[in-house]
Amino acid sequence: MAKIDDIYGAADDYGLVTSADARALGASDAEVVQYAARGRLERVARGVYRVPVWPYQEQAPYAIAVRAAGEGAYLYGESVVALLGLCPTDPRAIRVATPRRTRRSLGEGVRLVWRRHPDRVTLYEGIACQEAADAIREAARTLGPARAVDAAREAARMGYVTPAELAEIEGEVGAHA
Template sequence: MPLGGRPLSRDALLDLAEAQNGLVTRQQAIAELEIDPTAFDALVARGRLERVARGIYRYPRVPGVEYEGYQVALLRTGDADAVLSHETALAIHDISDVNPSRYHVTIPRAHRIRRSDNDRYVIHVQRLPTRQVTWWQQMPIVTPAAAIEQCMAYGTPTYLLRQALDRGARTGAVPRAELTRLTEALERRA
């Protein structure tokens, strides 16, 4: 630590990156960690940070590349309350053979996300109660039951949702009370 007890900016940045699968955003560095924009740009120029997507950078010393796509999907929203959801969550929980072609992320408040790669992402707006959110690989994700419910509303094919309910029941991923409610809702939808 330098004199005065405040950690160096790069140390705080490393701590943040470790909590986010090796990734940080320029906005986080400047707004949350109070890193000078010029200092941040210098870290990028010297190769201490590698650009992954617009405004999102990888700290090369930190592992996490395996799940990088999911972390980018969360960070690109600019919303600290973003969670992996819908078909993405269903696939991660491995209770259905759903194979989403885009990342699904839910944020609590609508706001415009200006990015050139929007075709790779589906942003949903929904306030989620804390009981519907869990963690996977250091990232917030909806529970299996919440993912099934979201996918019903989104229009995911019924056979994939029946599969999710069956596997969720067998593995215990979907609690019995939720299973009954979701099964009835799916039958009404079908």
């Protein structure tokens, strides 16, 4: 089996692999760059590649941003609300939290948020994310209290937050409305 086949096999749900993933499979950084030059991989961010035959998915920009931010990174605040479709948000802004300081540029519209104490993290749509209840609380700053409460109610309807968490959010965020 060729190295590129191993790399394709290691791709995540969005067809993404990192240089570190490829190195773990025995491919050097130079080989990965050559695969990209030949069209066998597509460079989508620093150290992040996409399998070009993978079908496009609407959530892919979020997955790319998290993978590009590095180990321990996760989708944060309003971006979790957007990923889950809980209420309308600015699709051009993606917020990614990381427990490590980094100066890495993640592309236009992606903002890195340094979190000394990482939040509770879970997987939504195969992407590491701040848990929905915490993300809605954080997003209330930019969404406004009324839209944040609406997002929390939608999250409860969809099963992303418990009735107890909904009541807490309505009490905390709704009090500022």
